[in-house]
Amino acid sequence: MGRAPCCDKANVKKGPWSPEEDAKLKDYIEQHGTGGNWIALPQKVGLKRCGKSCRLRWLNYLRPNIKHGQFSEAEDKIICSLFASIGSRWSIIASQLPGRTDNDIKNYWNTKLKKKMMAMNPSLQRKPQQITLLSILQSSAYSSPSSFRDSNNISYYHPHGSFSYSSNLLSGNNTSASANSFFQAQESFIDPTQKCQFKDSSNNSMFLFGGEATATATSCSSSDGSCNNQISHVIEPEFGDASFVGGANNNIHPYSGVLEDNNTQKLMMFSNAGGSGSVSGWTDKQNGLLWEQNPLDYGLDEIKQLISTNNSCNNFLFDDKKTQERVTYF
DNA sequence: AATTGTATCAACCGCAAATGG
DNA sequence: TCCATTTGCGGTTGATACAAT
Numbered sequence: 001m002g003r004a005p006c007c008d009k010a011n012v013k014k015g016p017w018s019p020e021e022d023a024k025l026k027d028y029i030e031q032h033g034t035g036g037n038w039i040a041l042p043q044k045v046g047l048k049r050c051g052k053s054c055r056l057r058w059l060n061y062l063r064p065n066i067k068h069g070q071f072s073e074a075e076d077k078i079i080c081s082l083f084a085s086i087g088s089r090w091s092i093i094a095s096q097l098p099g100r101t102d103n104d105i106k107n108y109w110n111t112k113l114k115k116k117m118m119a120m121n122p123s124l125q126r127k128p129q130q131i132t133l134l135s136i137l138q139s140s141a142y143s144s145p146s147s148f149r150d151s152n153n154i155s156y157y158h159p160h161g162s163f164s165y166s167s168n169l170l171s172g173n174n175t176s177a178s179a180n181s182f183f184q185a186q187e188s189f190i191d192p193t194q195k196c197q198f199k200d201s202s203n204n205s206m207f208l209f210g211g212e213a214t215a216t217a218t219s220c221s222s223s224d225g226s227c228n229n230q231i232s233h234v235i236e237p238e239f240g241d242a243s244f245v246g247g248a249n250n251n252i253h254p255y256s257g258v259l260e261d262n263n264t265q266k267l268m269m270f271s272n273a274g275g276s277g278s279v280s281g282w283t284d285k286q287n288g289l290l291w292e293q294n295p296l297d298y299g300l301d302e303i304k305q306l307i308s309t310n311n312s313c314n315n316f317l318f319d320d321k322k323t324q325e326r327v328t329y330f
Numbered sequence: 331a332a333t334t335g336t337a338t339c340a341a342c343c344g345c346a347a348a349t350g351g
Numbered sequence: 352t353c354c355a356t357t358t359g360c361g362g363t364t365g366a367t368a369c370a371a372t
Contacts, residue, residue, distance in 0.1 A: 016340070016366085039357065055358080056341070091360060106361070107339050 007039070007050040014050075017057055021047055025054055026062045034058075060101045067099030071108055079105060080117055 028045040035041060039051035047054065060066070071079075075097055082093045088109075090102035097105065 014342075037357075050342090052343090052358085053341075059359095060340080088361070102360075103340075110362095111338055 007042075007052075011048060012050045012053075013048045014053075017061075021049070022057070022062060025057060029058060029062070056103075060103050065099050066101065068104070071100075071113075075100070076113060076116070079109060079113060083109065 024045050024047055028041075032044075034055075035044065037051075038055040041051055041054050042049045045054070049057075078096055079093055082096060086092060088106070090106045090109075094100050094102040094105050
């Protein structure tokens with residue numbers, strides 16, 4: 001028996017707020033306050049929303065004096081200094097920046113400021129480091145299409161360029177549903193009755209998995225190096241030609257894995273998120289070394305080191321005690 | 331102009347802490 | 352002290368906008 005939901009999910013509206021909903025919530029709270037109970041609030045206001053959703057909408061957008069848009073240099077410095085001092089405690093960081101919300105700061109850090117900090121200190125750029133395939137298979141979890149994340153929250157990416165598919169790359173009579181069943185089936189992850197083709201965007205070749213009528217293995221052999229949607233690899237049903245060398249049964253997220261083609265000794269990574277995801281295309285297996293640590297993916301300690309060696313932030317470093325003293329909790 | 335890739339950010343989710351009976 | 356409920360938080364997702372090809 002799981003945890004009781006905070007509201008009746010079936011009768012609750014989700015997704016973006018309409019101007020009418022915003023107006024209702026804002027008017028009510030300005031006149032009556034929250035009443036100290038967010039869960040009961042939506043009913044009082046006449047909104048089909050979860051109480052948590054109302055709270056978030058009020059705190060992040062509707063309450064007075066919210067500041068949106070460009071962060072100033074001074075704000076950047078405060079954010080990076082506090083991050084170096086206390087880590088990703090966004091609500092505390094937000095309490096030092098009047099008008100800014102924790103969500104805003106978190107988004108800003110994750111999408112812009114972290115990259116900006118790294119760009120300012122190229123000496124700290126991590127050198128690409130190859131790791132063994134085996135170590136990924138034993139420790140990784142799915143992170144995002146094209147990368148794996150290990151138990152230290154470090155992600156690894158395929159070093160040979162971009163490789164993604166969306167459901168419209170599936171050919172023939174396959175649908176995104178069949179793609180998902182391909183990725184999600186954990187024990188026999190290739191359904192022998194389903195034929196799935198994927199396009200390798202690096203050279204426009206196609207590769208094929210499964211299918212009752214097994215195609216003869218063919219390879220891409222065009223003279224100009226482009227395969228133009230020819231089938232370049234065929235994985236026969238029930239692993240005739242390929243081995244599943246990573247996946248759910250190897251402690252990898254069930255939607256991700258690594259295939260090895262026994263004939264060519266090449267490897268391919270796949271991962272999936274909902275109706276889209278990625279496949280890596282085939283890559284030579286080089287003594288078991290395949291993936292590189294993502295040079296953009298820093299851990300907390302490295303970010304702290306980066307910030308503390310960066311002049312732009314040196315004047316703003318706090319110690320933990322002082323930070324605590326200055327924080328006001330509401 | 332169409333397609334594909336990438337960045338952004340609002341909103342959701344699950345968990346832990348806080349609260350109160 | 353216990354337990355149920357609510358609140359707050361941080362991580363993550365997914366729709367959309369924008370950029371690149």
